[in-house]
Structure formats: C-alpha cells, structure tokens
Amino acid sequence: MTNIKESFLIQDESKLELPEYIDRPEYVRNKSVGYSLQIAGWFVFMWLFMPLITVFFWWFEGKTIYQQMVIQAEPNSQLSLLNLTVMILLFICVLLLWASYNWVRFVGDERRTAPVEVDEQQLAISFKVNTADILNMQQAKNLTLYYDEKGMLEFFEANHQLKKRISA
Template structure:
C-alpha cells in the first residue's frame, strides 16, 4: 500500500506551478545549449555532404564526360558569366544614380474610422466599436456582403467586393 501513495502525488504536467524556478530555467538553458550544439555540429556535416556532391558532379562532368577535352566551352562559359556580372553591375549603378537621395517608400497615410466606414459602407461608430473588440467573426452572406459579429451583440453588415472596386467607391450604395 505504501507504493500506491507514491502515485497519488500531483503530476507536474497537471500542475505547472510545482516546477521550481531553478528547474524551469535549467531546463530552458539545457534546451538552448542543445539547439546551439546541434546547429554547430550539423552545419559542418551539411557542408561536407554538399562538397562531396559537388566533387562527384565535377568529376562526372569533367572527366567521365570528357568536358576537360573541350576548352572552347570554358571561354563561352566565362563570357556568359562576365556578361551577367556586367549587366547586374550596370543595372545596380544605374539605379543608384537614378534614385540617389530619393526615398521612394511613402506611407499611404493613416486610415481613419471615417475612411474605413466609407469604403465598407458602414457607420464610423461601428468601425470604432469593432476596433475595440478582442475577437470578431466574419460571415460571408452574399456575393459582396459580409457580416461582422463581435460576440457581444453587435452585428454589422459591410460591403466586401475585392474584385469590383467600383462598388466600394460608389457613393450611392447603401447597406
């Protein structure tokens, strides 16, 4: 019967508060050290495998298929590589010259509840209420109509027509 009392203790899995801070941080530390060691030791292994595959490919192409016997292809390959390099270098220099000192990353501006309400054809008060909600559910009712429920009794019908932007900009549509 004494052995049975040993199994009546609460499990850490059921009560995480039973884990001491020392045990918790020790487990995390060992876990992080394990992942660091894994990355340190697995990376050289992956590199060795890739070098081996590259060696086998080079050996097959150059010696078994006698690629070394055709030096004119080296010149063609070198010309192609130099051409690609010069094209990319020229393109990057052109862009650096053309856009020097210009910041092309512009903001679209802040979307106010009024703008959002106008776009989705709802009242601005509904947008403000929905923005304060923690969760919302969206239901697709018809082709271009959605219903948004905040779970507290607020249900809002809105226009959602991503394939027909003209509907969003039409001032005469009311829901």
C-alpha cells in the same frame, strides 16, 4: 439555401477538437523558456547535422562537377571551364552595371510617400457599416469578422461577445 449554408457552420465548438490553451492564455506559461528551448534546439541541430549535410553535398557535387567539367569536357567545347568563367564574369559585370545605373538614377530621390490617413467615416463606408461599429472594432482587443459568400461583412464579434448583426 439557408439550410445548405447552415450545414457548413459548426454550432458546437467542442467538435472542433481545439486544444484548451488556444483561447486561454493562462495555460501558456513561461513563453521565454519555450522560446529559449526552441532556439537551443535549432543551434544543436545546426551544430550537429548541418556540417555533415554540407560535407556530403560538397563531396557529391564536387565529384559530379569534376566528372563533367574535367574528365568529359573537351578544351574547345562550349562548356569548357574558360568559357564558363568568361560567362560568369560577363554576367557579374552586367549586374554591377545595372546596379550602378539604378543607384545613379535613384540616389536621393525618394518616390515613396506615406499613405493618406483614412478617418472612421471613410472606413465605415468601405466596410458598409456605421461609424459606431468601426469605433467598436478599433477598440476591441479580439475581433472576428464574418463575411458572406459575396465578400460582404455580415456581422462581427468583439471581445467574445456578439456585438451587432449587419443588415444588407
């Protein structure tokens, strides 16, 4: 069983074909310039293409609505403009009534409370590790947790060093 389990783990990280800048922050420079270019690109996209797309959809849907509601609909049918308007107004009134009821019911009544603080001992018991390991995990800048197939914590890496193997 261990051979099957080990066959799924990649021992050589060079086979992952990860770019060098993922784990090396010195390769990522001028983040603000990159973010600014991204924002500028989105503004150009919205400025150029969104109005054209919007006009196309307004024209297409407007033509379809006019065809369905005015040309093909009969005045006394269930889908007449008057019946649709009444239904929409009725739904708006029901929604406003429901929102008003909830506002009157819950105004000034804060039911949510802050969660109870968990100390290191309780956290260590829930992860089934000792308190020293929890303190190491909390102080680590980078942390990787490894779980077994049953969802139990096997070991962890903190700051790119193997800290401790956890025995079950």
